[in-house]
Amino acid sequence: MSRFIQLHILTSYPPSNLNRDDTGRPKTAVVGDCTRLRISSQSLKRAWRTSDLFEAEFKGHLGTRTKEMGVEIHKGLAQQGISEKNAREWSRQIIAEFGKPKSDKKTDKNEDLHVEQLVHFSPAEISAIEDLVARLGTTEKAPTADDLKLLRKQHSAVDIAMFGRMLAKTPAYNTEAAVQVAHAITVHKAEVDDDYFSAVDDLNNGEDDRGAAHIGELGFGAGVFYLYLCVNREQLQENLGGDADLTQRALKALITAATKVSPTGKQNSFASRAYAGFVLAEKGDQQPRSLAQAFLKPIKDTDTMGRAIKELLTRRDNFDTVYGPCADSHVHFDVERGTGSLEQVAEFIAA
Structure with missing residues (x-):
């Protein structure tokens, strides 16, 4: 059994505000000397563990x-x-x-x-x-x-087994997280834009006042995001009391949620739900590594997703050349080319 499972996911989000900072604007990060849009790992994990998908699959196996x-x-x-x-x-x-x-x-x-x-x-x-x-x-x-x-x-509790818990008063009952989730960042430079909007009062006939009843401003951004996850399969199964069947179900549900479930921030305003366009899954006992370096230099290409896929695979191959194989096996699906499938990746990581 391979100890580590690594997932590299590219998802294109249209205009959205999935994860807000303290001012209500989309979160950002400076990477490669330019601003990128960012979705925090906390936002992603909450979206997954509270999703209908997890609720249906793990009824009786989710914490509160x-x-x-x-x-x-x-x-x-x-x-x-x-x-x-x-x-x-x-x-x-x-x-x-x-x-x-x-x-x-x-x-x-x-x-x-x-x-x-x-x-x-x-x-x-x-x-x-x-x-x-x-x-x-x-x-x-x-x-x-x-x-x-x-x-x-x-x-x-599958969600506790995956993402851990800390009890400061009684550390003996802490659970070490089996799933590490990076903050998702855009593979290209991105700006936060402002949506200036107004609302009209339906009962205002315009005879006395033609002004808006409400005026507001809302930040948003769009882009192709790179997300990295690392799963310690041995730790996950240990956290679940050695239950191999529940561990397999947890892994399949995780990849399904990570590729299909979007954070809920401002969904009613933007309907920015998206499925992943590309996933690379790797298994092995080697020390894990992110492929975020592939995007240290921001992509500038009209075919952003296609270029991102190429850069990701090139970085994977370059790591293998320098360090030797960084995984024993891998599989991927590519929506751009219509190759592979989510089912194939889910079976691969659960096997």
């Missing part, structure tokens, strides 16, 4: 990432008739096993029932919490130290 589990616990206890004082106190005791609760000062927003950092709960842990809440409703006694042993090191 939240600060508000304490609110749900409190609600469950209250519904069983536990007093407000006990429900709040016991909820804080339970969530304290996963992270540091916020100030114990009660607020209208129940902030005292939140943990300070996002916690990724596995289905097994959520089930253990639900069982404990039901038991407390029956006994009406405070949870014991044994009751509060809710963390699970072994679980079958």
